[in-house]
Amino acid sequence: MNSIISGKAWKFGDNISTDHITPGRYFHLRSNLEELAKHVLEDADPSFSSKVKAGDIIVAGRNFGLGSSREHAPRVIKIAGVSCIVAKSFARIFYRNSFNIGLPLLVSNTEEIDEGDNLKIDLEEGKIEDETKGKILTFSPLSPFMRKLIEDGGIEEHVKKHGDFKIK
Amino acid sequence: MGKTISEKIISEHVGRDVRPGEFVVARVDVVMAQDGTGPLSVQELKKMDMERVFDKRNSILFIDHASPSPRKELSNAQKLLREFSKKTGAFLSDVGEGVCHQRLVEDWVNPGNLVVGADSHTCTSGALGAFSTGMGSTDIALAFALGKVWLKVPETYKFIVKGKLPDGVYSKDIILHIIGKIGADGATYKAMEFEGDVIENLSMSSRFTITNMAVEAGGKTGLIGTDGITKSYLKKRGRGNKFREIKSDSDANFEKLFEIEANKLEPLVSFPHTVDNVKGISNIEDVKIDQVFIGTCTNGRLEDLRIAASILKDKKRHPDTRLIVVPASREVFLDALREGLIEIFLQAGAAVESPGCGPCVGIHKGVLADGEIVLSTQNRNFEGRMGNPEGFIYLSSPATAAASAIEGKIADPRRYLK
Numbered sequence: 001m002n003s004i005i006s007g008k009a010w011k012f013g014d015n016i017s018t019d020h021i022t023p024g025r026y027f028h029l030r031s032n033l034e035e036l037a038k039h040v041l042e043d044a045d046p047s048f049s050s051k052v053k054a055g056d057i058i059v060a061g062r063n064f065g066l067g068s069s070r071e072h073a074p075r076v077i078k079i080a081g082v083s084c085i086v087a088k089s090f091a092r093i094f095y096r097n098s099f100n101i102g103l104p105l106l107v108s109n110t111e112e113i114d115e116g117d118n119l120k121i122d123l124e125e126g127k128i129e130d131e132t133k134g135k136i137l138t139f140s141p142l143s144p145f146m147r148k149l150i151e152d153g154g155i156e157e158h159v160k161k162h163g164d165f166k167i168k
Numbered sequence: 169m170g171k172t173i174s175e176k177i178i179s180e181h182v183g184r185d186v187r188p189g190e191f192v193v194a195r196v197d198v199v200m201a202q203d204g205t206g207p208l209s210v211q212e213l214k215k216m217d218m219e220r221v222f223d224k225r226n227s228i229l230f231i232d233h234a235s236p237s238p239r240k241e242l243s244n245a246q247k248l249l250r251e252f253s254k255k256t257g258a259f260l261s262d263v264g265e266g267v268c269h270q271r272l273v274e275d276w277v278n279p280g281n282l283v284v285g286a287d288s289h290t291c292t293s294g295a296l297g298a299f300s301t302g303m304g305s306t307d308i309a310l311a312f313a314l315g316k317v318w319l320k321v322p323e324t325y326k327f328i329v330k331g332k333l334p335d336g337v338y339s340k341d342i343i344l345h346i347i348g349k350i351g352a353d354g355a356t357y358k359a360m361e362f363e364g365d366v367i368e369n370l371s372m373s374s375r376f377t378i379t380n381m382a383v384e385a386g387g388k389t390g391l392i393g394t395d396g397i398t399k400s401y402l403k404k405r406g407r408g409n410k411f412r413e414i415k416s417d418s419d420a421n422f423e424k425l426f427e428i429e430a431n432k433l434e435p436l437v438s439f440p441h442t443v444d445n446v447k448g449i450s451n452i453e454d455v456k457i458d459q460v461f462i463g464t465c466t467n468g469r470l471e472d473l474r475i476a477a478s479i480l481k482d483k484k485r486h487p488d489t490r491l492i493v494v495p496a497s498r499e500v501f502l503d504a505l506r507e508g509l510i511e512i513f514l515q516a517g518a519a520v521e522s523p524g525c526g527p528c529v530g531i532h533k534g535v536l537a538d539g540e541i542v543l544s545t546q547n548r549n550f551e552g553r554m555g556n557p558e559g560f561i562y563l564s565s566p567a568t569a570a571a572s573a574i575e576g577k578i579a580d581p582r583r584y585l586k
Binding site: 029089156 | 234
């Protein structure tokens with residue numbers, strides 16, 4: 001795993017729901033994730049999918065990803081090129097779904113990060129460098145199993161590699 | 169030290185004593201997906217060359233969200249589920265059978281079970297003393313094939329509801345009050361246990377309404393210990409022999425305790441666009457509504473339809489307010505039909521739709537127009553939830569919804585109690 005992630009920040013507020021990320025009116029596109037990804041986060045920022053570039057980082061407030069269990073939500077965020085999400089907190093199912101598909105989520109105080117800031121994240125060191133502001137933030141350490149899921153590239157690769165869930 | 173209900177059930181399914189914060193691999197008793205999440209589970213199983221299920225009867229696919237299908241893309245996704253069921257023997261609950269969470273408590277879940285479902289409201293079954301939680305499609309795909317999941321053992325918050333519920337106030341108002349108080353992320357990751365004399369006196373139907381909404385406070389599951397009411401429910405469902413007592417130990421560790429005085433509650437309404445935006449009916453000024461929806465896994469059971477029908481009997485909906493009623497399952501529909509409730513709804517001017525999730529999912533059976541307002545008995549009011557981000561969703565009990573359908577604006581149901 002490459003433990004360094006760099007990208008531009010896209011800022012969102014509190015309580016961004018799975019309905020903001022993958023609106024119910026696109027329910028019929030769930031079997032076509034590439035198409036669904038063209039509408040990613042449409043109800044929070046209608047032009048997000050046309051602006052986001054590969055490697056960019058979503059920065060949000062509290063309770064990101066609340067709501068439905070739909071794994072399509074983190075999947076389309078990943079398909080859109082987002083490399084990581086940093087938020088004050090995450091909803092539980094979204095959290096586990098993201099690690100299961102190999103998308104790292106980091107919990108940090110995102111107050112001082114602004115949209116457009118260039119971030120450099122070191123997963124090993126537990127640091128987020130806001131290069132635009134010249135500031136260093138820390139994030140809550142990932143549990144060993146979450147680290148392993150990211151290293152293995154998600155739960156499917158993990159099970160393929162270890163033949164089972166390898167908690168210890 | 170004693171254990172909470174979650175710690176007991178997870179320990180039994182891991183095969184050793186577990187404590188909060190631990191990552192474990194647990195075997196599961198019941199695994200399910202629905203037509204919004206199941207197709208991705210099936211695709212992943214195909215990709216991994218693992219198209220099989222660990223237990224045919226307890227691996228279930230529910231076609232309830234877009235049911236019957238309103239578009240060809242969804243029809244094709246549902247076809248995939250039917251083919252998977254034929255190939256693997258997984259149980260199929262097809263169009264018209266009802267909402268997954270209602271069907272699970274009707275015919276599957278027993279006290280002490282560990283249940284996982286690809287739907288966030290899987291926590292509903294927790295009212296039967298089961299550890300039941302929502303996950304994503306890939307988790308559920310692996311659970312179908314392997315019969316196990318990875319879990320982090322949650323800490324538990326205890327909610328003690330004391331006193332007596334005033335007339336016109338229901339279990340929906342209790343859970344809206346709790347979510348309003350602790351916030352939409354007030355119990356993130358935690359198991360939420362509900363007890364106290366008010367909970368002890370609630371029917372199973374009312375209890376399911378409470379555990380159904382645990383996830384709206386961020387909870388991993390909602391739980392209620394088993395008692396005589398659980399026992400008679402299971403007996404009536406033909407599963408009396410599956411009853412067992414399961415409660416938290418008196419010396420179990422609860423991370424937080426909350427006490428709720430039921431006597432002080434009034435009918436509540438959750439305002440757009442987050443569930444924790446809760447207001448008391450006495451503080452609500454004129455809110456005109458375009459549509460009322462009574463149904464869902466939260467409040468689409470027979471008891472809910474009885475309450476709504478008792479208010480709507482010999483009355484008409486307001487001419488500017490559409491009324492949609494969706495029984496949660498085929499069995500609920502049949503019972504409501506036999507009791508004459510469906511006739512009351514039709515006479516009142518309602519559109520009664522086939523069992524399933526109805527308009528709650530935002531794809532059919534009542535999508536809002538721009539600027540329109542709906543008052544619904546469902547569990548969630550996020551922007552865009554019901555198919556239009558320009559719509560406004562308010563949440564209430566079936567009684568408040570029925571009274572509001574008559575008046576065409578958010579109305580106090582206590583005026584209609586006989």
